[in-house]
Amino acid sequence: MNYTHTACLGAGVIGASWTALFLASGRSVAVYDPSPEAEKTVREYVETAWPTLTRMGLTENGTPDALTFHASAAAAVEGSDFVQENVPERLAIKHALFAEIEPTLKPGAIVASSASGLTLGQMQGGWTDPSPLVLGHPFNPPHLVPLVEVMGNERTGAGVADAAAAFYESIGKVTVRVHKEVPGHVANRLQAAVWREAIHLAKEGVASVGDIDKAMWAGPGLRWAAMGPTACFSMGAGPGGLQAFCDHFRDTFNGWWDDLGQPHLDDETIALIVEGANEAAGDLSHADMLERRDAMIVAMQEVLRPYRKV
Missing domain, CATH: 3.40.50.720 (NAD(P)-binding Rossmann-like Domain)
Structure with a gap:
């Protein structure tokens, strides 16, 4: 049909x-x-x-x-x-x-x-x-x-x-x-996990809200727009692929995972990230940010289209 x-x-x-x-x-x-x-x-x-x-x-x-x-x-x-x-x-x-x-x-x-x-x-x-x-x-x-x-x-x-x-x-x-019912399905859970750690880093004073966002779009986010995290890591240890990567970084990642934060969106946390987001946005209005976001999404898809196989 x-x-x-x-x-x-x-x-x-x-x-x-x-x-x-x-x-x-x-x-x-x-x-x-x-x-x-x-x-x-x-x-x-x-x-x-x-x-x-x-x-x-x-x-x-x-x-x-x-x-x-x-x-x-x-x-x-x-x-x-x-x-x-x-x-x-x-x-x-x-x-x-x-x-x-x-x-x-x-x-x-x-x-x-x-x-x-x-x-x-x-x-x-x-x-x-x-x-x-x-x-x-x-x-x-x-x-x-x-x-x-x-x-x-x-x-x-x-x-x-x-x-x-x-x-x-x-x-x-x-x-x-999606093969199994879980709250948030797949993609929302992935972004929730990343945002949780972004908020934790901001609360701990590791970096500003704006710089944490910048660390995402200028670093892993750029790679993830091309391939997902597992595919990217499979290329991170040379010809040995994902097995070699895991063998090399097993203890490193286990240590990072053990140290990840578990913040909650209480009033104090919300105030912190709202202030940080407003500071990062500067003079850009909500409409300005929407326009910029949409333009960049379109531009990235236009560039990636010849390479994309799903």
């Missing part, structure tokens, strides 16, 4: 970004969000994102005009082949939404949830038959960052997770498969 007609339920930052990407890929998109400002904000988001999507070569088959807005979630999903759910991460809200749309879903339609903090099993509680539901967790903003974490389980229909992954890949996404 080509999944030519899609729906986005919830049109905040994530939903609007998905909408822009689906439109760019040549799909029509039906949007539902209870906010009276939803249509205005989504159309403005798509208009702003479109030149960037064009620069990335993603709009050749798409048009921003294949967009409709609906007064209910049930109306939005009617006739849709693929539904991306992005409503607030509260189980009661998600369960109520799923109960509303289940009777009107097109046979064979897939519903993918963008949830980052809830598990697939928790969300399946809102269904009579949860076979159409998969996890389809993106990284923000979905129209620029290619990652999607896809998961099905024993209650997911046969082939549904595979079909969802194939759909995402057809619109330029990079998918990873």
Whole structure:
């Protein structure tokens, strides 16, 4: 199935970004969000994102005009082949939404949830038959960052997770498969681990918040944008590969791991990192930082595209 007609339920930052990407890929998109400002904000988001999507070569088959807005979630999903759910991460809200749309879903339609903090099993509680539901967790903003974490389980229909992954890949996404339910899935846990140590270093006065961020983007972050940490370390000890690296650095890493901090986001810690982040940002506004972030993400992907094999 080509999944030519899609729906986005919830049109905040994530939903609007998905909408822009689906439109760019040549799909029509039906949007539902209870906010009276939803249509205005989504159309403005798509208009702003479109030149960037064009620069990335993603709009050749798409048009921003294949967009409709609906007064209910049930109306939005009617006739849709693929539904991306992005409503607030509260189980009661998600369960109520799923109960509303289940009777009107097109046979064979897939519903993918963008949830980052809830598990697939928790969300399946809102269904009579949860076979159409998969996890389809993106990284923000979905129209620029290619990652999607896809998961099905024993209650997911046969082939549904595979079909969802194939759909995402057809619109330029990079998918990873999650095989076991854990809070935060995969990528969020990785970044949470790094951020925890960044906060620990700041609290201990080892370096400023700005310099800790700089140490990431100018060092390991640059390598990790090309390859993941395990692949990078496999090249760190010469022809002997990862085995040689582990043999050489076993005690070093064990010592570092034993010394890693375990800070918590209490009021004092939050105040420390907020002050540090504001100092590092200087005169840049929130909008300035968003623009700079997005421009750099696009530029990196353009440069890396000829080398990327996934």
